[in-house]
Amino acid sequence: ARRRGLAVVQLVGLSLSLCALLLLAVVGPGLLGQWRERLPPDTPNHFLLNVQRDQAEAVEQALRGMGVADPDLQPFGTGRLVAINGKPPQRTAVDEGDDGNDADRPVNFSWRHTFPPANTLLEGAFWSETTDAAEASIEQGWAGRYGIGLGDSLTLQLGEQERTFTVTSIRKADWDSFRVNFFVLLNAGAVGDAPYNLISSFHLPSGRTAALAPVVREFPNVSVLEIDALLERVREVIERVAQAVQLVMGFSLAAGVLVLLAALQATAGERRYDSAVLRTLGARHGQLRGAVLVEFGALGLAAALLAVSAAAVIGVLVSRQLFELALSPPWPALLAGGAIGIALSLVAGWSGTRAILRTLPMLALRQY
Incomplete structure (x- = not known):
């Protein structure tokens, strides 16, 4: 409450970066996985194009011979x-x-x-x-x-x-x-x-694509489009792009932690004075350390709640409105990401205030 403006900056910076990372690392793969699961096992994975009318019977017989x-x-x-x-x-x-x-x-x-x-x-x-x-x-x-x-x-x-x-x-x-x-x-x-x-x-089972070679040789005008190969290539591209974006979002999360550290540095003098006064009045070092952990734990918890809730809501809206999928938020992975956010907030808060808490009260009070 005393540092409301800085607390809002810290909260927004950490929650936004954590939300973006959760969307890419958790919700995105969940959407892709659900889309795959929605396709039945016998989903067509090959197309035959440009078959002429006089070739129809022979092509049908060849396909039946392959098990279609x-x-x-x-x-x-x-x-x-x-x-x-x-x-x-x-x-x-x-x-x-x-x-x-x-x-x-x-x-x-x-x-x-x-x-x-x-x-x-x-x-x-x-x-x-x-x-x-x-x-x-x-x-x-x-x-x-x-x-x-x-x-x-x-x-x-x-x-x-x-x-x-x-x-x-x-x-x-x-x-x-x-x-x-x-x-x-x-x-x-x-x-x-x-x-x-x-x-x-x-649909042809995996590994049976070679059976189409005789058909293509007999009917050179017929074109075969293998969907499995295209989907695999698309999946690889999506995964590589997602990995690259996740790396960028990782830097974004690191930037959110830096916002916490910058805010700590901006209030270092005030915190040093408060610590000196409290220790003069009899507060133990463990009590001051606990107060810092409670402060940044609460800040991390609030940021994690905002990030997890926003990632879940955005994921559900995107899946239903854009992809027409009924995505159920992957709560275990989202909550694990939120726990990581809380841990980062605690580590940042503790590392940023450790030197402040170690300052002797006499030295801190002399500066004022």
Whole structure:
């Protein structure tokens, strides 16, 4: 209470640096680990691209021979979005330097009779397998980008032909599933003779990637994308960046401790005088040392409580709002980090006041 301003500076410096370090060292790896655990064991880890129509049967047989239970080859077409409700397409959110006109931009789409896996129907109804009506199903994010709703019409150029489809459903795609997903799905019965190739995603056990080599040799046009290798590389990059940032945050925590020491030096004369008076009145050296430890222990405890609470709250908000994960705060690791903060505060306080407490009362009082 006597040094309120300095106490606030010490508290803020230590708690902010400790909170940043906890976010990077505890919450960040927890988010990455939970994302990995959410993926089922049979999550697709390979993509086949650019499969031609006359190669579909042979490729499917090859995949079944490798142990892929249901090789799902889906049509992959590229066209242009010509109009929305008869007007040129305009995005509702336009980036800086972009006119928002998508009339000349390619649109990737697919078509099917049944509702796609790894998708959730949000609005409308998906078409029947037996109908050939010109219907379209739009992914939620893509619909919001153009302000498209149920009943709107989309005019697409499919090769040399233009066709108009009515939006009858809006769905949400689970992009984390690593399945083949499209923003625009069309009713297969209304597509006609649109040009396309085939794409597939499937799971191969670790170490079986070499089995794809014969397929690539037999069909040189087919491209294989190995997700496991990409994810491993991304994980390595993330870990290296996290280690570098944690090192920087470690210096930040050291800076917070230096704030404590600087504040001690600023009040060294006052503390020296207080210590001399108390010792003159009969206080023992152990009592003064205990008072210092209680003071900086309380300061470290307050900083640790603030840092741990802030790291837990920020971690939960970030996981739910940005990554759509239900992260439970890793309390044991957070509390261990808070205990380290308290220990640092005690060590800094004790080392900064040790020389002050050893000053003889007579010498301290003579300076005043």
